[in-house]
Amino acid sequence: MATEFSKRAKGAEVKAVAWIGRHPGSILTPAAVTASGLELGWATTGGILGGTAAGLGAWYRAHPDTFDRFAAPRMRAWRRRWVTYLGRRWRNALIACDLFTTNRKTGELHIPRLVRIRSYSPSVDTLYVKLHPGQHLRQFEAKLPELTEALKVERIAIERVKPLLIALVVERSESFTEVIEAPEMPYDSDAVELTSLYVGETEYGVDWRLATLGQHLFVAGTTGAGKNSVVNALLRGLAPMIRDGSVRLWICDPKQMEFAKLAGIAHRYATDEGECAALVEEYVEDMQATQRSLAEQGKRKITPSPITPLNLLILDEMGALLAYGDGGTARSLKRQLALVGSQGRATGHSMIGLVQEPTKDTVPVRDLFTTRVCLRVTSAAHVDMVLGENARLRGALADEIPNVAETSGIGYVIRQRSRVPMRVRAAYVDDRELDELVEFVRAGWRGADLRVVA
Numbered sequence: 001m002a003t004e005f006s007k008r009a010k011g012a013e014v015k016a017v018a019w020i021g022r023h024p025g026s027i028l029t030p031a032a033v034t035a036s037g038l039e040l041g042w043a044t045t046g047g048i049l050g051g052t053a054a055g056l057g058a059w060y061r062a063h064p065d066t067f068d069r070f071a072a073p074r075m076r077a078w079r080r081r082w083v084t085y086l087g088r089r090w091r092n093a094l095i096a097c098d099l100f101t102t103n104r105k106t107g108e109l110h111i112p113r114l115v116r117i118r119s120y121s122p123s124v125d126t127l128y129v130k131l132h133p134g135q136h137l138r139q140f141e142a143k144l145p146e147l148t149e150a151l152k153v154e155r156i157a158i159e160r161v162k163p164l165l166i167a168l169v170v171e172r173s174e175s176f177t178e179v180i181e182a183p184e185m186p187y188d189s190d191a192v193e194l195t196s197l198y199v200g201e202t203e204y205g206v207d208w209r210l211a212t213l214g215q216h217l218f219v220a221g222t223t224g225a226g227k228n229s230v231v232n233a234l235l236r237g238l239a240p241m242i243r244d245g246s247v248r249l250w251i252c253d254p255k256q257m258e259f260a261k262l263a264g265i266a267h268r269y270a271t272d273e274g275e276c277a278a279l280v281e282e283y284v285e286d287m288q289a290t291q292r293s294l295a296e297q298g299k300r301k302i303t304p305s306p307i308t309p310l311n312l313l314i315l316d317e318m319g320a321l322l323a324y325g326d327g328g329t330a331r332s333l334k335r336q337l338a339l340v341g342s343q344g345r346a347t348g349h350s351m352i353g354l355v356q357e358p359t360k361d362t363v364p365v366r367d368l369f370t371t372r373v374c375l376r377v378t379s380a381a382h383v384d385m386v387l388g389e390n391a392r393l394r395g396a397l398a399d400e401i402p403n404v405a406e407t408s409g410i411g412y413v414i415r416q417r418s419r420v421p422m423r424v425r426a427a428y429v430d431d432r433e434l435d436e437l438v439e440f441v442r443a444g445w446r447g448a449d450l451r452v453v454a
């Protein structure tokens with residue numbers, strides 16, 4: 001560095017010019033407003049500014065989807081940059097945490113600079129930070145608890161982007177502090193919306209809904225993360241259709257814990273590895289029979305009814321089924337699941353796969369699933385394995401969810417259109433509400449051919 005040879009620090013005017021070079025908007029925006037005021041008149045300029053604000057307001061009200069996708073993240077990032085992390089606050093936090101270097105000759109402090117802020121969601125910001133030579137990600141890692149307090153945020157995670165560039169993923173606040181109540185069960189099958197079933201809430205304070213028809217759902221989360229609550233919330237929403245035989249449950253339950261309650265209302269229910277393999281085989285045969293029947297009738301897809309039901313295959317402990325079994329069974333299971341993944345959507349054969357830990361055995365099949373949910377996991381690497389590349393960098397801090405009961409059911413999904421992670425919480429279905437579901441279904445049971453394999 002040139003400054004190593006001189007005791008003088010860079011001039012303030014040089015720093016100011018460099019700063020303006022990095023933030024051209026800070027000069028160009030006021031300059032454009034002034035030029036417009038002088039050229040077009042102040043009334044016209046006020047009108048343009050007011051019109052822009054009114055336009056944004058109208059967009060916000062009329063089209064929440066596109067506004068939240070395009071405008072909100074940019075406006076939020078801008079506000080965070082200039083209001084929340086502006087100058088002194090950032091500088092003081094890094095000095096307090098000892099995260100700077102000092103020029104030995106001039107005594108000048110080199111504070112890592114915030115080069116970019118992305119604010120994909122209301123509760124998470126990603127801060128791209130340029131390090132100075134001599135600094136390393138490890139120093140930041142060691143100081144994360146102090147930095148979290150200094151910036152007054154909930155949690156910070158860290159990623160290396162490239163040499164001398166790191167990203168701090170800052171979770172500003174916890175969106176979910178209360179347990180979300182189990183959804184009501186609709187009474188009539190007609191009231192069930194198969195493409196939009198209530199599962200819980202999102203960090204935006206709106207319903208978190210998932211489709212079952214035409215979709216395959218993958219839920220990852222360590223033990224106690226609340227995987228079952230995602231499934232049970234969906235099943236409560238489907239209750240009348242299960243009762244009427246328009247939805248059939250095929251359950252592989254090696255653990256025989258919570259889903260054991262559902263054995264009595266399942267079309268097929270299996271526990272050990274051999275039975276599960278037989279169940280999946282039968283499920284695939286059912287799918288192929290439906291394919292033939294659709295071809296004969298010249299139809300492209302089914303409309304769920306007791307004659308052509310939606311068949312929901314629930315695989316608990318998918319990792320155990322795919323990894324620990326004898327090689328031959330696991331291989332055949334993978335082949336069958338690949339068939340369901342690629343062909344089941346038109347025939348009304350949907351899968352829900354639950355895994356405790358994404359491993360090399362579960363990762364290949366993961367791509368068969370159209371919707372993926374990552375609840376609390378034990379390793380940072382698991383997040384991208386479940387949700388896709390850079391999901392953690394964009395704010396999916398599923399490995400940072402504290403390992404306490406109060407966080408069960410909290411996780412992340414990728415928003416379909418923007419590919420940005422969204423923090424969600426599943427509603428909690430307790431034992432009594434699960435019993436209620438079973439009773440409701442059994443009371444008016446019209447599901448044909450009830451047979452428990454276990």
Ligand SMILES: Nc1ncnc2c1ncn2[C@@H]1O[C@H](COP(=O)(O)OP(=O)(O)OP(=O)(O)O)[C@@H](O)[C@H]1O
Nearest residue numbers: 179222223224225226227228229408409426427428
């Ligand atoms: N959505 C939720 N909201 C609040 N608490 C929940 C939620 N889901 C689960 N819990 C709590 O967490 C506990 C563990 O949940 P659950 O057994 O569903 O986890 P899991 O991920 O299925 O674990 P495992 O893989 O061991 O079965 C539950 O007994 C309950 O107390």
